[in-house]
Amino acid sequence: MRTSRPVLRLRNLSRRIGHTDNTRIIIDSVSFDFERQKIYTILGPSGAGKSSLLRLINRLDEPTGGEVTLEGKPQCDYSPCDLRRKVGYLFQTPHLFPGSVRDNLLYACSDLSEEEIRTLAEQSHLKTEMVDRSADALSVGEKQRVALARLLATKPTLALLDEPTSALDPAHTAGIESLIRELANQRGLTVIMVTHTPEQALRMGGESLLLVSGRLAEHGPCDRVVNYPQTESGRMYQRKELR
Amino acid sequence: MNSIGFTEVLIALSLVLLSIVVSRYWKIPVQKDMALGSVRAFVQLVAVGYALKYIFALDxxxxxxxxxxxxxxxxxxxxxxxxxxxxxxxxxxxxxxxxxxxxxxxxxxxxxxxxxxxxxxxxxxxxxxxxxxxxxxxxxxxxxxxxxxxxxxxxxxxxxxxxxxxxxxxxxxxxxxxxxxxxxxxxxxxxxxxxxxxxxxxxxxxxxxxxxxxxxxxxxxxxxxxxxxxxxxxxxxxxxxxxxxxxxxxxxxx
Known part of the structure; x- marks a missing residue:
């Protein structure tokens, strides 16, 4: 039974693109409550609207219908810049700005103390000496850790992760997955992570949401969504008929 | 320097002809552009000259x-x-x-x-x-x-x-x-x-x-x-x- 107020509430959230005679539905009336300090994975076939849903939550795209409420306050009551500092977003391919790792952390929050920079680096499993290394000289796995640390620098309450391991090899993938779980526990973050592999959803634990053609087809504990789907769409996804 | 009139312009046209001959010899396909461009420049600039003369007079x-x-x-x-x-x-x-x-x-x-x-x-x-x-x-x-x-x-x-x-x-x-x-x-x-x-x-x-x-x-x-x-x-x-x-x-x- 859910007792605490959800950190994020989606109500009939929709996004359509195109003009009246050629409209495409990207997100179709999605409603869901995300609780604090939990990990959520979003599953679904390609083009189901997984990344688009994250973009609507971060307001990188504008919903065409419905409502997003963050900590009890409608999304549009926040200035877009304030909202995005509360709702961190990690892209599939990490982009680091020119300069050092420190420069990247300071870009997100210019008044970070030396102590805070060191803590962020440690929490993101970055060696302390790496802080002064050029961002260009890092591997993709290291870049993704820096991008995670940079996201944390704005002290978000919610982290939206868009397939953060898709460009990584299995060893780095495992490292980033454990880092995300750790950060969710240590910092009390709510994590919403897009993944296209049910196996990753099972490894991350928490709850899963299955999106099919922009609609929320199924949700619940990840084991149930992945292994014991209750809907026809869920069973088709399990049988890999939707991927 | 002598004042320049239509006679001097016509004499200077020989330089355009020289350019056309040179480009033709080297098989650079610009002779038509050169000829048209020269005529166009002449017409446009003469027209502008008369227009400016009129506009300057109006002031x-x-x-x-x-x-x-x-x-x-x-x-x-x-x-x-x-x-x-x-x-x-x-x-x-x-x-x-x-x-x-x-x-x-x-x-x-x-x-x-x-x-x-x-x-x-x-x-x-x-x-x-x-x-x-x-x-x-x-x-x-x-x-x-x-x-x-x-x-x-x-x-x-x-x-x-x-x-x-x-x-x-x-x-x-x-x-x-x-x-x-x-x-x-x-x-x-x-x-x-x-x-x-x-x-x-x-x-x-x-x-x-x-x-x-x-x-x-x-x-x-x-x-x-x-x-x-x-x-x-x-x-x-x-x-x-x-x-x-x-x-x-x-x-x-x-």
């Missing part, structure tokens, strides 16, 4: 303003034709060029550096508009291309809570420099690598070299100011096209 402020506006609109149309990747480029180039040209000319008139006479204002406006035209097209093209090519970097910055202005700052700087670059290079090399047109024209017309130099310096400063204002306005108007009021990146013509 009316309204006629001068009308001529300048027509020059700006024609220049803006030409500049927008070189703009790619953005809709209604004409609005951007015409507003930027109007602001760059009129503010510069207005400042020079108010400060008393030039007088409101058609024979001064129109040739200067022509130089200013020509340079503003290039600056606006270069700036718009550069910033449009940079925004399209750096979508991930810009959205990463936006997702970190940066405004569209902060997210595009590095590209804005580069685009502004691109728009002003030819003018900056001109300022560096003027008088050393090449003698500029206004100065050369005055010297050929018999003016004292020092007077010609003074005028050229004023012209150079005016062009720098006009190009700077045009680039900045074009930049501002173009970048705004790519973002909503909620700091969301939208790529026009997608």
């Amino acid at each position: 009316s402020v309204w006629v001068v303003l009308l001529v300048i506006m027509v020059m700006i609109l024609v220049g803006a149309q030409a500049a927008s034709g070189r703009v790619t990747g953005i809709r209604r480029g004409f609005v951007i180039t015409s507003v930027a060029m109007t602001m760059g040209s009129l503010l510069t000319l207005g400042a020079m008139l108010l400060l008393g550096v030039i007088t409101l006479e058609a024979r001064f204002v129109i040739p200067l406006a022509g130089m200013i508009i020509g340079n503003s035209m290039n600056a606006s097209a270069l700036t718009v093209n550069r910033i449009s291309a940079d925004i399209r090519n750096n979508r991930l970097a810009i959205e990463t910055a936006l997702a970190l809570g940066k405004s569209w202005r902060e997210a595009t700052l590095p590209y804005q700087k580069e685009a502004a420099v691109a728009g002003m670059l030819s003018m900056l290079n001109f300022m560096k090399t003027v008088g050393i690598v090449a003698l500029p047109g206004a100065m050369t024209g005055m010297i050929l017309a018999g003016a004292e070299p020092f007077d010609a130099v003074m005028l050229q310096i004023v012209v150079g400063y005016m062009l720098l100011c006009a190009v700077t204002i045009t680039s900045v306005v074009a930049l501002e108007l173009t970048v705004r096209r790519f973002f909503t009021s909620c700091h969301q990146l939208v790529l026009p013509m997608d």
Whole structure:
């Protein structure tokens, strides 16, 4: 039974693109409550609207219908810049700005103390000496850790992760997955992570949401969504008929 | 130097014929363009000569303003034709060029550096508009291309809570420099690598070299100011096209 107020509430959230005679539905009336300090994975076939849903939550795209409420306050009551500092977003391919790792952390929050920079680096499993290394000289796995640390620098309450391991090899993938779980526990973050592999959803634990053609087809504990789907769409996804 | 009339122009035409012969010998396929271009230049310039003679004789402020506006609109149309990747480029180039040209000319008139006479204002406006035209097209093209090519970097910055202005700052700087670059290079090399047109024209017309130099310096400063204002306005108007009021990146013509 859910007792605490959800950190994020989606109500009939929709996004359509195109003009009246050629409209495409990207997100179709999605409603869901995300609780604090939990990990959520979003599953679904390609083009189901997984990344688009994250973009609507971060307001990188504008919903065409419905409502997003963050900590009890409608999304549009926040200035877009304030909202995005509360709702961190990690892209599939990490982009680091020119300069050092420190420069990247300071870009997100210019008044970070030396102590805070060191803590962020440690929490993101970055060696302390790496802080002064050029961002260009890092591997993709290291870049993704820096991008995670940079996201944390704005002290978000919610982290939206868009397939953060898709460009990584299995060893780095495992490292980033454990880092995300750790950060969710240590910092009390709510994590919403897009993944296209049910196996990753099972490894991350928490709850899963299955999106099919922009609609929320199924949700619940990840084991149930992945292994014991209750809907026809869920069973088709399990049988890999939707991927 | 002798005064130049139609006879001298016809004699100079022999140089065009020489160019056609040389290009034909080397099989460079430009003879038609050369012939047409020479005729076109002759007709256009003679027409402009008569028009300017008439306009100078009128010496009316309204006629001068009308001529300048027509020059700006024609220049803006030409500049927008070189703009790619953005809709209604004409609005951007015409507003930027109007602001760059009129503010510069207005400042020079108010400060008393030039007088409101058609024979001064129109040739200067022509130089200013020509340079503003290039600056606006270069700036718009550069910033449009940079925004399209750096979508991930810009959205990463936006997702970190940066405004569209902060997210595009590095590209804005580069685009502004691109728009002003030819003018900056001109300022560096003027008088050393090449003698500029206004100065050369005055010297050929018999003016004292020092007077010609003074005028050229004023012209150079005016062009720098006009190009700077045009680039900045074009930049501002173009970048705004790519973002909503909620700091969301939208790529026009997608």
